[in-house]
Amino acid sequence: MKIALLGYGKMGKTIEEIALNRDHEIVLKIEEDIDTYEIDKMEIDVAIDFSVPKAAFKNITTCFKNNIPVVCGTTGWLDDYEKAVEICKKEDSAFIYASNFSVGVNLFFELNKKLAKMMNGMDDYAVEIEEIHHTQKQDAPSGTAISLAQQIVTENVKKNSWQLDHAAADEIPIKAKRIEDVPGTHTVSYKSKIDSIEIMHTANSRQGFALGAVIAAEWLKDKKGIFTMQDVLSSQF
Incomplete structure (x- = not known):
């Protein structure tokens, strides 16, 4: 080819x-x-x-x-x-x-959708996304983080959109960090006063x-x- x-x-x-x-x-x-x-x-x-x-x-x-x-x-x-x-x-x-x-990230997407569906209605838990990439990445948040947020919005009736850093009650906050030589790490967390649930995908290389x-x-x-x-x-x- x-x-x-x-x-x-x-x-x-x-x-x-x-x-x-x-x-x-x-x-x-x-x-x-x-x-x-x-x-x-x-x-x-x-x-x-x-x-x-x-x-x-x-x-x-x-x-x-x-x-x-x-x-x-x-x-x-x-x-x-x-x-x-x-x-x-x-x-x-x-x-x-x-x-x-990444095949692994696309599997992570499916896991994210499944977890979001399970967490819908769990009002004690606040959802948040964090992404970490190399310092040369030009956009923030990453496209992958946006995809994760959009998947959660589809499943969660109380979330309408996402926002970088500071978010309203009906938005999902996304934190974007830039660190030298990090191919990509994405974490979706649900936190309550009692406990926290997290799923994470870490790329070890490109x-x-x-x-x-x-x-x-x-x-x-x-x-x-x-x-x-x-x-x-x-x-x-």
């Missing part, structure tokens, strides 16, 4: 290593913005975008307009997500966006995120439509 890497930072380099080990070919590597590249003249099976928020929308939609499916793990650009979906459908292309491609992105790209090749990581995993397990 011929892969374009849109974003060639630490994640891009890790994806490259895994893709090459799985016998794929990297035909294009860019740092951030796809504008200066004539991708319409290149043979590309799938693009994987781990660029930066300001470049993601243009990268993704440029690929759609050139009949290139996109796997995107860039966070912080989702105000334009629906517009990207519209362009994908118009161009009859294919798209997978995930706030986190390998899990990168492997999941490559698996998603392999799955997306030759498909049309809008998909999620759950679609990918349901075919894997």
